[in-house]
Amino acid sequence: MAHVAFVFIVCALLALKWPVFGGRNTVLVMIGALLPDIFKLYLPLRLIGVNAVDVLALFHIPVGTLLVCGLCALLFEEGTRERVFLLFAFGMVTHYALDALLISVTGGLVLAFPLSWETWQLDLVRPDNWLGTTILVAGAVLVWLVLQAWRRTGQSITEV
Amino acid sequence: MRRGLLAAILICAFIVLAAYYYTDVTYHLDAPRESEVSADYNAYVGRNVTISGEVISTGAGSFALKGTHENDTYTVVSAAEVHPGDDVTVLGTLGPGYQLHAIKMYTSSRVLSALVYIRSFVALIFVVVLFFASWRFDWHGWIIKPRKPSSQEQDGA
Numbered sequence: 001m002a003h004v005a006f007v008f009i010v011c012a013l014l015a016l017k018w019p020v021f022g023g024r025n026t027v028l029v030m031i032g033a034l035l036p037d038i039f040k041l042y043l044p045l046r047l048i049g050v051n052a053v054d055v056l057a058l059f060h061i062p063v064g065t066l067l068v069c070g071l072c073a074l075l076f077e078e079g080t081r082e083r084v085f086l087l088f089a090f091g092m093v094t095h096y097a098l099d100a101l102l103i104s105v106t107g108g109l110v111l112a113f114p115l116s117w118e119t120w121q122l123d124l125v126r127p128d129n130w131l132g133t134t135i136l137v138a139g140a141v142l143v144w145l146v147l148q149a150w151r152r153t154g155q156s157i158t159e160v
Numbered sequence: 161m162r163r164g165l166l167a168a169i170l171i172c173a174f175i176v177l178a179a180y181y182y183t184d185v186t187y188h189l190d191a192p193r194e195s196e197v198s199a200d201y202n203a204y205v206g207r208n209v210t211i212s213g214e215v216i217s218t219g220a221g222s223f224a225l226k227g228t229h230e231n232d233t234y235t236v237v238s239a240a241e242v243h244p245g246d247d248v249t250v251l252g253t254l255g256p257g258y259q260l261h262a263i264k265m266y267t268s269s270r271v272l273s274a275l276v277y278i279r280s281f282v283a284l285i286f287v288v289v290l291f292f293a294s295w296r297f298d299w300h301g302w303i304i305k306p307r308k309p310s311s312q313e314q315d316g317a
Contacts, residue, residue, distance in 0.1 A: 003283070027290045027294060031287060046228070046229075055178065067177075071167060074166060103266060105265065106212075113181065114180060126268075127268070128268045128275075128276050130275075
């Protein structure tokens, strides 16, 4: 949820200068931000006794997520695929930026695989932290309300 | 045709990288995990390992941790306050007899861990609804298209 709220805020701000981040494209960036978490399919699999952590790990590694971004972009119309891919990839970058802040005991993010197995983590925020998520969601709602009010004002001015 | 070829290349690249990760990850871990420890316990005695699991009982200066994957029970030597049912990940030095001297630990209550997954699921539903509000899947051409053309396309740009 924090990833989605963060993307909404970032895209809303970027769309003020670059409209490509706004409208229906915002949800593409949100999807890009959720793609690394396909990895979490290991959780329901664990319930049926399958340990798929290492099998699915590549989804939560940038090079793997980029390949998935490429595959997903191929589902879109020709001529829009490059832009869709870049929007997915931007969402992916926001995901890893937020995840890098989390506390990890197991090592952290393998950001440079397959070039390096080095792990990175800033160890600042607990994964089950509610305050950070609540602030981001509240911020997203606030940004949405401000945008709605701004659009309404803009429209009434145009109409006059 | 070109689209199918590109998809096949991307899928093959993913499978190759996933296989490389799966086969080699064990050799690159700073601290081996429960699955590696269970396979050859004595080889890891005296080394730092990472064990995740659920607290099943607590005592003075230690608690019992049931591993998530192999269901082995470890006695974790730590003064940290934990409660039965908590999800714990411990980085510690493995001793004989399934004893683990904690160096670094991450604890989360079962309720908080479950709520993290619930809020993720809610976010997923939200994004799916938002996506299909502005995009549609054309089954005929296996293509995702915008529901409404953009203002630029309407203008013929």
